[in-house]
Amino acid sequence: MKNIQEKIIAAADLISNSNYLVAFTGAGISVESGIPSFRGTEGLWSKYNPEVLDLNFFNKNPKESWVVIKEIFYDFFGKANPNPGHFGLSRLEELGILKCVITQNIDNLHQVAGSKVVHEFHGNSQVLVCTDCGKRYTIPEVDLEQQPPECMECSGLLKPDFIFFGESIPMDAYQASLAAAEKADVFIIIGSTGEVMPANQIPEIAKQNGAKIIEINPSPSNYTHHLTDIFLDGKAGDVMALLMEKIEK
Ligand code: APR
Numbered sequence: 407m408k409n410i411q412e413k414i415i416a417a418a419d420l421i422s423n424s425n426y427l428v429a430f431t432g433a434g435i436s437v438e439s440g441i442p443s444f445r446g447t448e449g450l451w452s453k454y455n456p457e458v459l460d461l462n463f464f465n466k467n468p469k470e471s472w473v474v475i476k477e478i479f480y481d482f483f484g485k486a487n488p489n490p491g492h493f494g495l496s497r498l499e500e501l502g503i504l505k506c507v508i509t510q511n512i513d514n515l516h517q518v519a520g521s522k523v524v525h526e527f528h529g530n531s532q533v534l535v536c537t538d539c540g541k542r543y544t545i546p547e548v549d550l551e552q553q554p555p556e557c558m559e560c561s562g563l564l565k566p567d568f569i570f571f572g573e574s575i576p577m578d579a580y581q582a583s584l585a586a587a588e589k590a591d592v593f594i595i596i597g598s599t600g601e602v603m604p605a606n607q608i609p610e611i612a613k614q615n616g617a618k619i620i621e622i623n624p625s626p627s628n629y630t631h632h633l634t635d636i637f638l639d640g641k642a643g644d645v646m647a648l649l650m651e652k653i654e655k
Contacts, residue, residue, distance in 0.1 A: 441513055548564065
């Protein structure tokens with residue numbers, strides 16, 4: 407099975423005949439929505455120092471961290487829209503084929519595209535939490551021009567409700583993702599390098615439990631050569647559109 411057409415047909419068959427399809431997404435699925443990925447030549451970590459998302463650094467240097475966090479995640483995020491990659495997954499859920507999306511992304515685009523069951527392994531950027539009293543704010547409630555943003559109740563430092571390096575994964579998302587990976591008979595990996603623990607264990611668990619792995623990525627990842635059964639080398643939006651054409655025919 408060499409060319410992309412044959413592989414699309416094979417992948418579409420696997421998806422249509424699956425009993426428990428699960429999708430696992432990374433930053434790559436949002437690149438066609440205008441949100442840069444983290445790694446790679448144009449990646450965010452080639453422009454910014456990842457330590458701004460290190461919990462200890464953030465607590466010691468809140469203003470320095472927040473200036474970069476605002477630029478990366480808030481100046482643009484609110485204006486990004488889902489692309490055919492996100493819409494394809496929400497359609498597969500609507501058709502009763504896709505059981506859930508496990509995402510490493512914090513951009514909320516799966517939900518905006520209509521996906522209902524989304525396990526956010528790294529949390530979500532739409533909420534800020536007070537590091538002192540725990541009060542939660544949606545983004546429109548906070549003036550992000552005031553840096554670093556403070557709690558209106560106790561003046562404590564506000565932190566985005568997504569996971570920083572050094573922070574533990576939300577237990578409910580972790581357990582739900584593990585359970586889904588164990589049940590999956592077909593598992594689609596879209597747009598992830600597979601660099602970050604423990605998220606990168608989820609596809610491994612699916613494979614260990616017998617799932618067939620489909621991967622969509624324009625370039626090989628840490629999964630491609632040892633985990634992936636069908637590698638669809640292309641952009642998420644383009645490939646998902648081709649898959650949906652076959653599946654909905
Ligand atoms: N369609 C699909 N995949 C794409 C596209 C595209 N249009 N463009 C790029 N990619 C792929 C890249 O080839 C790469 O494999 O998306 C992947 C992006 O990799 P990363 O930037 O490492 O993103 P991800 O794997 O999600 O990172 C995991 O790292 O910094 C942390 O918390 C952050 O959730 C993130 C985690």
